[in-house]
Amino acid sequence: MGKVGRLIAVVLFIAVMVPSGLLARAWARAADRRLVASGSVELVPPSEAGAAVLARQARHGRRVRQLGFVLGLVLVGVSVAFFAEASVFLWLPALVVGLLAGVLLAEATRPRPRWATGSRRPRRAEQISPWLLWTMRGAVAGELVATSVLWDAGSLRDGVAVAALVAPAVAWLLAEVALLRLVVRPLAADGSDVPVDEALRTWSAHLVVAAASTVALLPLGALLLVAGVDLGDRVSDGVDLLPVALVAGGFSAVTAGLAVAWFLVTWLRPVRRSAPALAG
Template identity: 85%
Template sequence: MGRLIAVVLFIAVMVPSGLLARGWAQASDRRLVAGGSVELVPPSEAGAAVLARQARHGRRVRQLGFVLGLVLIGISVAMFAEASVFLWLPALVVGLLAGVLLAEATRPRPRWAAGSRRPRRGEQISPWLLWSMRVAVVGELVVAWTLWSAGSLDRGVAVVALVAPGAAWVLAEVALLRVVARPLAAEGADVPVDEALRTWTAHLVCAAASVLALVPLGASLLVAGVDLGDRVTDGVDLVPVALVAGGFSAITAGLAVAFFLVTWLRPVRHAAPALAG
């Protein structure tokens, strides 16, 4: 009976990762709509220049993120020697995601005339995806701090587990604030371009921050579950099962969000108008 309860609990805890993946899959429809609207009406010269400028900016800053990843690999080698071989991929991923966040948080202001209407948050991204990112970051910070206080995490690992998601959250919130603080473009032909750029930024920063929170959160929960599983208790202890299941769920969700993040890396482009001719 205890095993059946454990299996049911494991499946139940895995449900949120499936829901989050489904939410990001639905966000692809928003990407298609936003990208397709740019094709309906030719943008002004200023709008076309903004598209090219934003694409160049994003590409250059993400390249800096790759360099940052290489620097982090060097730091891990200096600190952990041979053991750092297991940290090379995480360090590179952290650098790449940091590049994504920095690129969106430092987007140059468009050079077109601004209108009077300010966009609403729900016009760019689903509140479900936004708040799942925030909950994941807070959960990772709480779990990492708790494990560090209990002595289950080394100081260096704990600092990384706290600083990386925290810094990603700050950059994501800065980018999201810029998305809604600036009025929409005044000229009708540039409004679809403006809205598409905001949609791209909102999803990119939410996805990058979610990955930097979910994967460490999953690893932390697995560590906590294994530590509790080593205890000798009377009866069936479901807490380790819940922690292990939560760890697998968080890691699965993080990998799923990473997959959808890649689909948003392609910049907003403008080709021949769909209604031309």
């Protein structure tokens, strides 16, 4: 590869890394939505029913996420049973998948608030940016396609391929169930409970989208890196940019997945009610 080829490869690498930066920027903006939602809860004191809902939802989230940790430990044991010594590289991914599954299950199975509801239903855009939502769906679709292609090419073992297909698909289904529940259920009827209701919906939407995105982006990045390295080993005439694009895409997906996972951690703190800002 000559100087021109190397220059093109560098430019391509940088260009493919741009989407991860844009996604991180979008999640940083989502943090502003979290501040607004939590500020609204503190501004107006909720009713007794609203305060009870906040406590109940927080307990539910903690309990189910603890079950997710247990599920992660079970997955570690399953990996040991199937892959023996080689499973040591799967322990951390298995534990992470279990923890993220706990987040998704907690949001998909949240109990319905015990308060009177009105007639208005919220719009999806009021809860989360459509760009974040469709990025999650695109990442899941890309991961499933990449897994299928590499599996057909013989680059993945059957057990690894099945896990790489099942985990993102199940995560996506749980996320869609949770998101559907958010738009189907009407808003609270009591005006003092509306900020609590909207905050809970905002939290839930961002949690499931972040969790499903992480489950898809991290393995997608690993798969693209594997494909890029495999193609880079072949002998070709001239400049072959496909391996460079795949490796850059892999790094971009892994970087984006880690960034989304970091933002996910910031959303795990439940909606809390402190002293009303207008009290006294």
